[in-house]
Amino acid sequence: MGSNGGKFYATGKRKRSIAKVWITAGSGKMTVNSKEVKDYFMRDSLVMNIKQPLTCTNTAESFDISAKVIGGGLSGQAGALRLGVSRALLEADPGHRAPLKRDGFLTRDARVVERKKYGRPGARKRFQFSKR
Numbered sequence: 001m002g003s004n005g006g007k008f009y010a011t012g013k014r015k016r017s018i019a020k021v022w023i024t025a026g027s028g029k030m031t032v033n034s035k036e037v038k039d040y041f042m043r044d045s046l047v048m049n050i051k052q053p054l055t056c057t058n059t060a061e062s063f064d065i066s067a068k069v070i071g072g073g074l075s076g077q078a079g080a081l082r083l084g085v086s087r088a089l090l091e092a093d094p095g096h097r098a099p100l101k102r103d104g105f106l107t108r109d110a111r112v113v114e115r116k117k118y119g120r121p122g123a124r125k126r127f128q129f130s131k132r
Contacts, residue, residue, distance in 0.1 A: 008091040012083030014109055017072030021084035023092060026064030028054075032081065033069060046078040053086040053105045057096045063089075083108060 012019045030037040030050075041047050054060040065085060069077045086105035089096050100106050114123040121127060 008088045010084050010087035010091055012080040012085070012087060012108075014079030014083065015072050015076035015112055017069060017076035017080040019067050019069045019077065019080035019084040021065060021067045021081065021088045023063045023065050023085070023088045025062065028061040028063070030065045030067075032067050041074060041078055043074070046074060049078050050081050050085065052103070053082060053089055053100060056099050056103050056105065057089055057093075059089060059096075063092070079109060 007022055007024050010021050012021065032040040037050065038047055041050070051060065054063070065088075067081055067084065069081060071077075072080070082105065086100050090100060090106065097106075116123055
């Protein structure tokens with residue numbers, strides 16, 4: 001995770017999604033896969049979730065954010081993007097560590113889908129049991 005010329009880079013992961021995030025000093029514009037963030041994530045709850053690290057550090061209007069997100073669904077992509085934005089903000093200013101850490105934005109959510117086991121229809125489900 002390095003920076004070059006005022007451009008800071010970080011990555012975030014959540015479930016099957018990977019987000020590569022670049023932030024630069026700017027006016028608060030956010031693009032995801034070359035689309036406006038509100039056009040890419042249709043649900044307002046996901047957009048709000050992504051912007052939480054910016055509101056926590058009072059930098060919503062200070063940085064332009066561009067991201068490339070691959071894999072997973074929209075919820076996982078939003079979670080990966082939130083972690084990537086948090087890490088990029090930390091790269092830009094290490095003073096943001098305390099509020100980001102306090103609100104849990106620097107912690108990677110390690111929950112992933114449990115694998116299917118053989119001899120069963122799913123990870124936990126079992127076939128119907130018959131006593132007789």
